[in-house]
Amino acid sequence: MLTAELINTLFDAELPEPSHWESHYPPRDLPPGAIVTRFGPSPTGFLHTGGIYVATLGKNLAHHSGGSYFIRIEDTDQAREVPGSREQFARAFKYFDIESDENDLNSKWGPYEQSKRERIYHTYARELLRSGDAYLCFCTREELAQMTEEQRAEKGQTGYYGSWARCRNLSQADVMTRLQAGKPYTIRFRSPDDPAKRVEFVDLIRGRIEQQDNVNDIVLLKGSDQSPRLPTYHFAHAVDDPLMRVTLVLRGEEWISSVPVHLQLFNALGFEPIPYAHIAPLMKFDGASRRKLSKRKDNEADVEFYMKSGYPAGAVLHYLRGLANSRFAEMTFEESAASALSLSDCGVAGPIFDLVKLESISREFIAQLPTEEALESLLTWAREYDPELAAILSRNLPLARRIFTNERQLGVQRKDLAKWEEFRTAYGLYFPELFPLVSDPSDPRFAPVEPDMVVELAKGFADSYRHEEDKEAWFEQIRRLAAAQGFAPTAAQYKKNPENFAGSISHVSNAIRIALTGLKQSPELFLVAHNIGEEELLRRVRALTRSNESRSA
């Protein structure tokens, strides 16, 4: 063990004692049972979909219990930090409604970025050095890498433990020699080193979990040659969560293996253990097998993907809640948004995150959005990601509104849109600026109707067209047109005796549909007609007749 004098020289003389921090961060004044939880994203890349999954669960739990939810940026790995990721995080938090309840201005439990909590970690590192629960390690990265290699070659357990822990029992003299030589060091935890011991803890989702106790002397504070000197995840967790008075640690399942380390750290630091809930990771189908949703391989692992494509946050969140607690999947959007999630209802196997399923949920979500909300959501998205569309919408607001309104008034909710980027292809037809005229009667979309007949139909339709206000009266025009050209006036009649007719009414309406919308599937024609107006309708239909005249001329 090192002398107090030596230990003190390793730190700032003004560094506070633990008691300072503990009184500086008192427990929150909250009702009994209130949950305080945190989400700890690391700015080493984009925000992962699994992140908003855990965050939204945590926020829900905290709020329904009268507690608090906060975000703590876990930026202890400066080398891997990606510039711009904090800004991307902020936009994503806002979009997905997982913004922090607390921040450096409105709360005294901060700061909320680990890089700004350096002194707190130092206080506790010094404390562990003083109690002998930590020691200085001068092994270089190269030495450590070589050690790992040897351990693997011997098929032994990898890590810094037992006889492999070369700096564990360095004498004060050895330490001083190295320090005077200017060798950089890390501070390691002195684990109890009892391989035979088993530890047990209760996970709020999985129940009792038992495993071998930790024997690794993990790194607490990273290299002394770095500035700032930051902790590893393990040490930051063991210091921050008790001090920030967290009452529930919600994190990914990959941390289960580290629980023994964390329990040992709490014990050495004199902190009470905090209840854990380990969430199973979001999975993805990969051929016949499944694997963790991966940042590298899957677009949908990046939350930016949803913002860019224009998936409404409400739909994504609803899907995520359903994955967490399956009974939420059967609720309406309002119910699921307002209900309390439960840890015991969380599955233990990782749920499959299926984009196809999300799309279908999102279609329903957009279909049930009230007109104004749908329009606002569309506009917000378009202003950011499709300015041209935003401009067109703004010039034609009444029409844009009508598109959403008349679907809703009919009580039939078409589910054309899963995301706003589909608006152009699904509804662009309503806007002359976005609609390419169909002027070629031999366009394959008219099949099986022959080009000459297409022109006949277009001509007949345009010449006698009346902008009827009644749906049946309007469609009657197409029936008459069909009959005049020898087509069956109803699909049923055609089906019964196809040989008696030139074709079915559906062939005729398809011809008009292609002329008006350019699409083989569209909203019903009466609606299209009234949304684009008589003039525009005639312009589109006549495009076919004109092209024929010019060709034969």
Next chain:
RNA sequence: GGCGCAUUGGUGUAGUUGGUUAACACGCUGCCCUCUCAAGGCAGAGAUCACGGGUUCGAGUCCCGUAUGCGCUACCA
């Protein structure tokens, strides 16, 4: 290699202290409705609950083993 977690129809799940024909949603097939696509209505196919043992009068549900998948095993989180 070591440690941990998981495994119910095509897919996602329910099945809370072991008890009759294993439930629901989506998907799929057929029919009806119908100007297209949806939506809607009706009917239907599809699971020896990963495999092998054991406990029990009785197991998807408890125990052991095997297989497969996933995770951890960094001065990454």
